[in-house]
Amino acid sequence: MSEPVVIRLTVNGERREGRCEPRTLLADFLREDLGLTGTHVGCEHGICGACTIHVNGEAARSCIMLAVQADGAELQTIEGLAKDGVFHPLQQAFHENHGLQCGFCTPGMLMVALDFLRLNPSPSEAEIREAISAVLCRCTGYRDIVRSIQVASEAMRKSGVGTR
Ligand code: FES
Ligand code: FES
Numbered sequence: 334m335s336e337p338v339v340i341r342l343t344v345n346g347e348r349r350e351g352r353c354e355p356r357t358l359l360a361d362f363l364r365e366d367l368g369l370t371g372t373h374v375g376c377e378h379g380i381c382g383a384c385t386i387h388v389n390g391e392a393a394r395s396c397i398m399l400a401v402q403a404d405g406a407e408l409q410t411i412e413g414l415a416k417d418g419v420f421h422p423l424q425q426a427f428h429e430n431h432g433l434q435c436g437f438c439t440p441g442m443l444m445v446a447l448d449f450l451r452l453n454p455s456p457s458e459a460e461i462r463e464a465i466s467a468v469l470c471r472c473t474g475y476r477d478i479v480r481s482i483q484v485a486s487e488a489m490r491k492s493g494v495g496t497r
Contacts, residue, residue: 340404344369345413353400360384362400363410371411371440375469382468385441386410392448392467411440414447422488423447423481432481434472441468446482454490458483 337352344367351366358377363369363386372395375383379397386395387409414421420428423443427433432442442465449456449464456464461482462475470478488494 338401340400342403342405343407345409351400355399355401357400358396359386359398359400359403360395362403363395363408366400369410369412373437373440375437380469381438381441382445383438383441385444385468387444387448392445409444411443414443421447422492422494423450423485426481426485426488427478430481430484431477434470434477438468438470438472442470442478446485450482450486450489454486456482456486 335355338355339350339352340362341348341350343349344363349367351362353362353366357366360372360374360377363372364374372386373383374396375381377396379394382394384394384396385392387393388398388403388406390407414424423446427439427443433439445465445468449461453460453464458479461479465475465478465482
């Protein structure tokens with residue numbers, strides 16, 4: 334077994350520190366060492382997108398990154414979306430438009446959608462479908478997820494919340 338290494342990073346605006354083996358995946362570090370279990374792990378090889386978080390402002394799959402690669406980075410996870418107990422417009426839209434279904438893909442779906450809407454605040458339905466093709470949903474389909482993202486994009490444009 335390798336010697337543990339110390340990882341220091343910022344997660345959802347808070348300075349965090351943990352010790353792990355050099356081979357520890359970032360997804361496992363978040364869940365097991367930092368207790369941030371909102372990030373889900375599905376395929377563990379970069380296909381399903383359930384583990385998507387933001388690393389230095391861009392969507393990234395935390396199951397194909399090592400925790401040591403995130404040393405010094407700024408991360409955002411699903412736990413950082415709501416502010417002061419108020420849902421982010423994306424969370425609110427998923428809640429109101431049945432975008433959640435079983436909820437397994439939802440953290441990855443939201444983090445992918447947020448990254449996408451920051452780059453493209455007024456997307457067409459086709460653009461939304463293409464963007465979320467990076468995340469596999471095992472439930473009944475994508476219709477309500479697409480609708481939720483459409484509603485969220487309108488709310489974000491109007492309020493300015495969540496666009497940065
Ligand atoms: S768990 Fe990371 S892409 Fe599937
Ligand atoms: S909501 Fe169930 S896997 Fe997507």
